Each structure stands twice: as structure tokens, then as C-alpha cells.
Amino acid sequence: MxxxxxxxxxxxxxxxxxxxxxFLIFISTSAYLKSLSPLLxxxxxxxxxxxxxxxxxxxxxSHLALNKRYVMVFxxxxxxAPLIIALCCMLDEILQRFSPKATSSLLGLMADLAxxxxxxxxxxxxxxxx
Numbered sequence: 441m442x443x444x445x446x447x448x449x450x451x452x453x454x455x456x457x458x459x460x461x462x463f464l465i466f467i468s469t470s471a472y473l474k475s476l477s478p479l480l481x482x483x484x485x486x487x488x489x490x491x492x493x494x495x496x497x498x499x500x501x502s503h504l505a506l507n508k509r510y511v512m513v514f515x516x517x518x519x520x521a522p523l524i525i526a527l528c529c530m531l532d533e534i535l536q537r538f539s540p541k542a543t544s545s546l547l548g549l550m551a552d553l554a555x556x557x558x559x560x561x562x563x564x565x566x567x568x569x570x
Contacts, residue, residue, distance in 0.1 A: 448505075456501055457502050461498070462564070492500060495556055496559035499521060499556040502521035511523065519560055533545075533549045
């Protein structure tokens with residue numbers, strides 16, 4: 441990809457998305473290693489809320505970084521970034537079943553998908569400069 445040909449307004453979203461993905465990798469790794477703050481485990485439903493917020497923001501930033509790109513799957517038009525994130529969430533929940541340090545939950549997956557959908561719609565409201 442030739443970065444010099446990308447519009448300046450989109451470079452900002454790509455940069456923000458890159459920073460956020462680095463943060464998300466740190467949080468995800470900490471969760472798998474069980475090294476997150478004990479405060480988070482004491483607050484009821486904090487894990488569910490974090491699933492909603494973290495994956496929702498991932499969909500938001502990546503959808504804008506990819507310039508609101510869509511892909512056709514089985515004749516249905518899907519937003520590309522949120523679709524990829526949703527598939528990764530489902531894969532992650534499946535893999536967590538095999539990890540001794542992580543717990544898989546349907547509630548976590550539902551929170552992921554709800555966050556992805558809500559933040560996708562929020563990203564759609566943002567006007568990108570053409």
C-alpha cells in the first residue's frame with residue numbers, strides 16, 4: 441500500500457486505529473494471562489461491559505480506517521471491518537474453550553456483537569472527507 445496516496449483525513453483514522461489495536465492487544469494479552477487489575481474482577485459485569493466497549497471501539501476505528509468499505513458475502517452486503525472483527529470474536533470464543541486460563545461465555549460474545557453493531561452505526565454517522 442502506498443501510504444502517500446491515502447487521503448489526509450483517512451490517515452488520521454488509520455493512525456487512531458493502529459494505536460487502538462496496540463492497546464487492545466495489550467488488554468487482550470493481559471486478560472489471557474490473568475494479569476488485569478483485580479478491581480475489574482470485583483465490579484459486577486465489568487468483563488461484559490469491557491467486551492462491549494473494547495470490541496465496539498475496534499469496529500468503530502477500523503470501519504473508518506478502511507474508509508467504510510463493504511464486501512458482498514452470499515449476495516448480502518456487509519461492512520468489511522465489523523464483519524472481520526465479528527468473525528474474529530467468534531473464533532476467539534471458540535479458542536477460549538481450549539485455554540486453561542481463559543473462560544468462554546455466550547454473554548461475552550453477545551456483548552462483543554452488540555458493541556460491534558452499535559459502534560458500527562456510530563461510525564456510519566461520521567462524515568469522511570472526500
